[in-house]
Amino acid sequence: MSKILITLLFFFFIVCDAKADKVEDDFFERSIRPVLLERCIECHGSAVQKSGLRLDSRKAVIEGGKNGAVVVLGNPNASKLISSIKHEGQLKMPRDKKLSDIEIKAFEKWVTLGLPWPDSIKITLKNTKSETEHWSFLPIKKAVPPINEMSHPIDSFIHQKLNKRLIKQSATADKRTLIRRLSIDLIGLPPSISEISAFENDPSSDAYEKVVDRLLASPRYGERWARHWLDIARYADNKGYVFFEDKNYPWAWTYREYVINSLNNDLPYNQFIIEQIAADQLETKDKKSLAALGFLTVGGHFMGNTHDIIDDRIDVMTRGLMGLTVSCARCHDHKFDPIPAADYYSLYGIMRSSFEPITPPLYDAEPITEEYKKFALELKTKEKKLLDFVQAKHRDLVTQSRSRVADYLLAAYQAGNQPPADDFMLLADKGDLNPAMIARWRAFLERMKIQKDPTWAIWHRYSSLNPSSFSQSALEVRNLLSDNPNVLQAFRVPPKSIKEVADTYGKLLGETEKAWLSSGGKIPLEDKNAEMIRSALYGPNSPADAPLALDWGFLDLFPDRTTQGEYKALIKDLETHLVKGPPRSMVLLDSNELYEPNIFIRGQPNRIGDKVPRQFLKVLDSNRQSFLKGSGRLELAKSIASNTNPLTSRVFVNQVWAHHFGNGLVGTLGDFGVRGDLPTHPELLDWLAMNFMENNWSIKKLHKVIVTSNTYKQNSNDREDCLKVDPENKLLWKQNRRRLDFESLHDSVLSVSGNLDLKVGGPSVSFFTGKNRRAVYGYIDRLDFPSLLATFDIPNPASSSVERTSTTVAPQALYLMNGPFVREAAKKVLNLNMIKEIKSADQKADAIMLAVLGRKPTAKEKLQMINFVMGSNENEAWLDLTHGLFLTNEFAFVD
Numbered sequence: 001m002s003k004i005l006i007t008l009l010f011f012f013f014i015v016c017d018a019k020a021d022k023v024e025d026d027f028f029e030r031s032i033r034p035v036l037l038e039r040c041i042e043c044h045g046s047a048v049q050k051s052g053l054r055l056d057s058r059k060a061v062i063e064g065g066k067n068g069a070v071v072v073l074g075n076p077n078a079s080k081l082i083s084s085i086k087h088e089g090q091l092k093m094p095r096d097k098k099l100s101d102i103e104i105k106a107f108e109k110w111v112t113l114g115l116p117w118p119d120s121i122k123i124t125l126k127n128t129k130s131e132t133e134h135w136s137f138l139p140i141k142k143a144v145p146p147i148n149e150m151s152h153p154i155d156s157f158i159h160q161k162l163n164k165r166l167i168k169q170s171a172t173a174d175k176r177t178l179i180r181r182l183s184i185d186l187i188g189l190p191p192s193i194s195e196i197s198a199f200e201n202d203p204s205s206d207a208y209e210k211v212v213d214r215l216l217a218s219p220r221y222g223e224r225w226a227r228h229w230l231d232i233a234r235y236a237d238n239k240g241y242v243f244f245e246d247k248n249y250p251w252a253w254t255y256r257e258y259v260i261n262s263l264n265n266d267l268p269y270n271q272f273i274i275e276q277i278a279a280d281q282l283e284t285k286d287k288k289s290l291a292a293l294g295f296l297t298v299g300g301h302f303m304g305n306t307h308d309i310i311d312d313r314i315d316v317m318t319r320g321l322m323g324l325t326v327s328c329a330r331c332h333d334h335k336f337d338p339i340p341a342a343d344y345y346s347l348y349g350i351m352r353s354s355f356e357p358i359t360p361p362l363y364d365a366e367p368i369t370e371e372y373k374k375f376a377l378e379l380k381t382k383e384k385k386l387l388d389f390v391q392a393k394h395r396d397l398v399t400q401s402r403s404r405v406a407d408y409l410l411a412a413y414q415a416g417n418q419p420p421a422d423d424f425m426l427l428a429d430k431g432d433l434n435p436a437m438i439a440r441w442r443a444f445l446e447r448m449k450i451q452k453d454p455t456w457a458i459w460h461r462y463s464s465l466n467p468s469s470f471s472q473s474a475l476e477v478r479n480l481l482s483d484n485p486n487v488l489q490a491f492r493v494p495p496k497s498i499k500e501v502a503d504t505y506g507k508l509l510g511e512t513e514k515a516w517l518s519s520g521g522k523i524p525l526e527d528k529n530a531e532m533i534r535s536a537l538y539g540p541n542s543p544a545d546a547p548l549a550l551d552w553g554f555l556d557l558f559p560d561r562t563t564q565g566e567y568k569a570l571i572k573d574l575e576t577h578l579v580k581g582p583p584r585s586m587v588l589l590d591s592n593e594l595y596e597p598n599i600f601i602r603g604q605p606n607r608i609g610d611k612v613p614r615q616f617l618k619v620l621d622s623n624r625q626s627f628l629k630g631s632g633r634l635e636l637a638k639s640i641a642s643n644t645n646p647l648t649s650r651v652f653v654n655q656v657w658a659h660h661f662g663n664g665l666v667g668t669l670g671d672f673g674v675r676g677d678l679p680t681h682p683e684l685l686d687w688l689a690m691n692f693m694e695n696n697w698s699i700k701k702l703h704k705v706i707v708t709s710n711t712y713k714q715n716s717n718d719r720e721d722c723l724k725v726d727p728e729n730k731l732l733w734k735q736n737r738r739r740l741d742f743e744s745l746h747d748s749v750l751s752v753s754g755n756l757d758l759k760v761g762g763p764s765v766s767f768f769t770g771k772n773r774r775a776v777y778g779y780i781d782r783l784d785f786p787s788l789l790a791t792f793d794i795p796n797p798a799s800s801s802v803e804r805t806s807t808t809v810a811p812q813a814l815y816l817m818n819g820p821f822v823r824e825a826a827k828k829v830l831n832l833n834m835i836k837e838i839k840s841a842d843q844k845a846d847a848i849m850l851a852v853l854g855r856k857p858t859a860k861e862k863l864q865m866i867n868f869v870m871g872s873n874e875n876e877a878w879l880d881l882t883h884g885l886f887l888t889n890e891f892a893f894v895d
Contacts, residue, residue, distance in 0.1 A: 024116035031106035034335045036123050039094045045123065058117035073115060076108040135682065136323070136672040137338075137619050139646050143687040153691075154709035157684035161731050167722050170734040173715040175200045176855060177895050179211055181735075182707060184894045185660055186215040188224035188744045188774075189751050196854050212707055216700045219760050222264035225699075227743050227776045228659060229259050231804065232320040233276075233295050234312075236782035236797040237764050240300035244568045246575045247783060251583050254363045255294025256776070257761045262292075269652060269697040270641035273321060277637035280589055281630065290361055291585040297356055298586060300782055300798060307605055310351040314344065316800040318617075321640055322647040323654075323672035323802070326617070331603035337673035338619045341599050342612045349597025349614040353590060353631035358574065359383060360584040367582060375581050382574045389570055393563060394548040401437045401544035402513065402537050406506025408433060412442040413463055413498055434559050440543035443606035444536070455484040455532045458491055462501045471496045486512075486529045513537055590630040620645055647672055649689040653702060655802060657688070660706050662736035662806075670802035680730045711735075716895045738894050739806050742792035743775035749821065749886060752852050753828035768821055788815065816887050826883040841866050844878070852885040 036055055042048065044055040053065030061081075064070045072078040084093040085104055092098070099107075110116070145156040148163070155169070162168060173181070179199045183191040191199075199211055215221060235256060238248045262272055275282065276295035299316065302308035311327055318326035328334050329344040359379065366372070401408060411433050445463075448456040457480065465473045474494040490508045495501045512533045516525055525531040537544050558564045578584070599609035613626035616639040627635040640648055651672060658664035665685045667677035679685045688702070695701045706712055714735045722733040729736060740748065750756035750772050757772045764779040765771045767786075780789075785796050791811045795801035816822050829851050830836060838844045845865040849857045857865060869877035885891060 024113055025118045027106075027113075028110070028116050028118060031103075032110050033123065035099065035103050035106070037335065039099065041123055043094075056123040058115050061115060071111055071115065074112060076111040079111050082108055082111060134337075134674055135678070136650065136676070137646060139644070140650065140689050141683075141686045142690050143683040145687065150710070152709045152711075153687060154684065154706065154711050157681055157687065158709075158711045158732050161681060162733055165725050165731060167725055167731070167733050169710060169732075170714040170717065170719065170722075172710065172713045173735065173895065177715065178208065178713060180854065181894050182211055182215060184740065184744055184748075185707070186212075186224065186703065187218050187220035188227070188747055189220060189756075190748050190854060193850055193854060208713075209708065212704055216703060219264055220758075221700075222260040222262075223760070223774055223776050224743075225263050226256060226259040228655075229263075230256060230776070231795055231801045232316070233259075234299050234316060234797040234800045235294075236298065236300075236780040238782050240782045240798070241303045242301045243304055244564070244571055245301065245304075246572065249298060249586065250579045251360070251363065251586055252294065252298050253761075253763045253777075254288075254291040254583055254585055255298050256764075258288065258291040258294065260761065260776075261288075263699065266698055266700045269692075269699055270643075270648075271697070273641040273648070274634070274637040277317065277640070278634035280587055281634040287361070287365065288363060288585070290587050291363060293585065293587040296351075296588055306352075307603075310348055312799065313351050314347050317636075317640065318347070319670050320800045320802060321651065322620075322645070323651040323666075323668075323670055323676070324617075324647065325671060325673060330600075334673075336675050339617065342610070343617050343619075345597045345599045346612050346615045347617075347636070349595055349612065350627065350632040350636055352595040352597065353614070354588040354633060355591050357587065357589055358386070358571075359578065360587050363583040363585045372581070375577075379574075379577060379581070382570075382577055386570045386574055389567065391548070393558065393567075394546070397434060397437070397546060398544055400434070401441075401546070403510075404433070404506075405509045405537075405544075406502045408437060408441045408543075409445075409459075409502040409505055410499055411438045412445055413502070415439075415442055416463075432560070436559065437543065437546065439606050440546065443608065444541075444543040447608055453532075454482055455487055455529075455536070457483050458487050459501065459505060462495065463498060465498075467498065470498060484529050484532055486527075486533060509533060509537055588633070590633070594631060620647065643693050649692050649697075650685060653688040653692050654685065656699070656702055657706065658803065660703075660712060661732070662738045663730075664803075670800075735895070739808065740892055740894060741804065741806075742789065742794050745792070745892060746775040746821075748891070749825045753825040754832055755825065755828050791815070813887065817883075822886045823879075823883055826879055826886065829882050830878060841869065848878070848882055849885065852882065853888070853890050 040055045043050045044053050046054070046056060049065070051065040051067060053070065054060035054063075061071060062069070062073070067080075070079065070081040070084075076082045080091070082104075083089055084091045085099050085107060087098050143157075145153040146160040148156055148159050150156040150159045158169065172178075176196055179191045179196055183189060183195070195211075199207060202210075204210075233255070235252065236249070237252045239245065240247075262275075267275075272292075275289055275292035277293075279289050279292040282289070295316065296313045299309070299312045302312070311330055315325075315327040318324045324337065324339065325334070326339055326344055326347065328337075329339045329341045331341070333340045415438055445456065445459065449460050461477050462470075462474060465477075474496065477494065479488050479491070487505075487508065490504050491501075495504060512525075512530050515530070516534050519525070525534055536542055539545060558567055594614075596611065597614065598611050601607040601609045614632040615626050616624045616636060618624060621639060621644075624639075629635055639645065642648070650666075651669075654664040654666050655669055658669055665681050665688075666672060666679045668675075688705075691705065692698075692702050711732055712735065714733075716735045716737040719734070722729075725731075726733060746767075747756060755772050756774070759773065762777070765773050765777055767775070767778045767788075780797055782797050785798075790796065791809065793804050793807055795804055829848065832851060835844065835847045835851065838847055842862065845862050846856045849855065849861070849865075865881060868881055
């Protein structure tokens with residue numbers, strides 16, 4: 001079996017296993033953990049173990065209780081746990097109320113899968129203290145560094161904790177280690193030989209600080225830290241799965257360029273946030289700042305499902321910027337944090353009041369050329385053609401729904417015993433009833449029943465009758481004085497079938513509409529009873545009056561293949577023409593008609609609950625006011641970026657800290673809620689957050705205050721005395737050795753081989769195509785995410801990722817050993833001017849290691865190198881040796 005085939009098999013199995021694990025972990029988190037917490041742990045947790053049974057860990061579940069095992073892995077039918085929750089036999093659990101059928105099926109699946117349970121997940125009862133008093137929701141305190149022998153504030157906080165455990169910080173690392181650490185951390189590239197030499201030979205007291213300032217001023221800095229931010233922004237160069245649209249984002253790179261430039265220019269972080277949420281509502285001379293809105297629009301398109309698109313945008317704003325899992329409140333109040341579903345739909349209303357224009361604004365100034373004028377004229381023609389088509393189809397849809405009320409009522413009745421179809425793509429032949437409109441009529445009737453609407457009370461009484469005895473039962477139905485008199489008159493003779501009921505309502509609505517139109521069709525009818533009937537056909541709450549927006553309801557508007565084909569051709573024609581022109585910014589704009597949000601019951605869009613205003617999260621602003629300026633995006637952005645918001649600055653300084661130390665002061669970077677980790681150094685975290693804001697939210701100053709501390713400058717060697725006290729180094733008695741992420745590894749290989757293209761900005765390029773751009777410019781395919789990138793821990797852009805896992809697995813080494821990328825770099829190293837002319841093996845060994853690792857070999861290493869190349873094909877041996885240096889921990893890790 002060839003090396004390449006072995007490598008591919010490793011890749012396949014590792015990646016498949018990783019994807020399967022992620023799916024199973026998500027299943028546990030969504031379907032199992034909430035039930036265990038709410039219904040089981042009170043009697044079978046750490047405090048109480050009835051029958052000796054605990055259900056707060058996988059190990060405990062497998063061990064069972066006093067009466068033996070409760071699960072048989074892979075076999076739910078033989079598991080006592082399943083029979084008890086089904087209430088089969090004598091043991092019925094929970095005793096108060098049986099689990100729902102959906103929950104029972106989830107537990108059966110869980111046992112079948114072998115009880116998947118993520119290592120990081122712990123099941124504990126909620127803290128009895130109010131969730132709003134959780135540390136992260138409290139105001140940031142102005143912490144004062146402890147008074148001790150440390151001069152740097154960070155060191156003072158760290159020393160205080162270490163001193164209590166009777167251990168001290170480690171010694172400062174040597175200069176070569178420090179400059180490599182700084183260079184990798186701040187610009188993502190190893191220092192050059194000359195830079196190492198200059199620093200090692202600079203005796204001045206500010207030599208280190210000068211290196212820090214030089215790296216922060218480098219254009220490479222923005223590229224390095226933009227890549228970290230793009231993980232949060234779930235950056236990709238295409239949309240994922242779509243139906244009618246082109247799958248690519250031809251101008252996603254303009255957002256990446258905005259991020260790089262903003263970081264290089266040290267744009268204050270609060271302004272950085274505001275621009276990425278509401279740049280279209282800011283007065284600015286720089287038109288390119290509109291590209292900031294890519295933060296919201298560069299996410300996936302989820303097969304055109306607007307609700308999922310909005311959910312994704314809520315998640316990237318709340319989890320990415322504030323460490324809150326607000327999206328968990330989409331279907332119900334958050335299980336753990338004080339975030340009700342009402343707050344989720346307040347944010348939903350803000351996002352739903354915004355739209356993506358089909359033709360985005362230009363990224364730069366409009367070209368003044370005849371060629372562009374011709375392009376723009378043709379563009380307007382194509383836009384009009386598409387808009388006219390969509391508007392005509394919308395008119396047909398609304399007209400059909402009003403003229404065929406009886407048919408839609410009967411269809412809604414027949415769908416009453418079927419599961420909701422809100423999340424399915426339903427098709428219909430041309431001229432058939434529209435599936436989406438059936439769902440709207442069904443939801444409308446449900447709302448009218450809840451509201452006890454007098455116009456529809458008779459419908460609900462008749463629709464509740466048994467169809468097999470309808471004619472006889474209808475004679476016993478009694479009309480009420482509270483019924484709409486106009487409807488009572490229409491049903492003075494009892495109907496003989498539900499179809500007759502639908503026909504009678506259809507006739508009544510049609511006659512009322514005709515009377516209204518004959519009076520001008522402008523103002524409500526004077527007869528309030530007739531007006532109540534008319535309102536079912538017109539207005540925002542009417543099931544017939546479906547909303548029209550070019551970013552909403554494509555599948556609902558076009559349920560037949562013929563119309564879909566016409567639409568697809570028109571949108572394709574427009575998109576193809578657009579990409580021929582100059583680049584554009586991916587923006588959001590406020591809708592002309594703002595969306596007034598309601599809670600969606602169980603997250604179902606056609607199950608409307610209470611109205612909610614567009615506003616901020618109550619847990620972060622107890623005095624919040626409704627947002628009144630347009631969609632509310634600008635007010636939302638300012639609320640997130642406010643100095644009084646206790647989360648935003650804490651979350652960001654924690655993310656930056658984690659990139660410099662490998663771990664955050666709060667271990668759960670994306671969860672500062674009740675389930676998140678407590679900070680190891682809460683006073684230090686607050687001092688950093690406050691200092692960050694007081695320094696005008698300057699990211700570069702934040703870097704500088706961290707990397708100039710002795711805590712950062714420590715060496716990374718283990719010490720036995722410290723390992724006994726703090727084996728995980730949570731107290732930071734040393735610096736952490738860290739594996740290079742993929743981008744730094746990729747760029748370092750190109751850099752030391754003299755083959756790195758340092759051009760800044762521009763469109764994305766394919767990886768490993770000979771262009772040799774920095775990895776930040778690599779094309780990211782959301783639709784078919786490369787297994788190579790997943791193997792090297794680059795997160796899938798399906799959702800926002802605030803942190804990366806850091807793994808060491810065989811396929812990484814196999815790729816570096818057997819792939820052409822590193823082999824070609826080794827050849828380039830041997831072809832460098834400083835190496836290719838050297839004849840002496842002694843000098844060549846020095847030059848090669850200096851080029852790759854930034855230092856000369858020790859006497860022992862040099863002897864090993866020379867012995868390796870002697871007595872064989874010398875050219876091939878030198879190539880193997882150079883290739884091998886790229887695989888060393890010294891190259892792949894930063895100390």
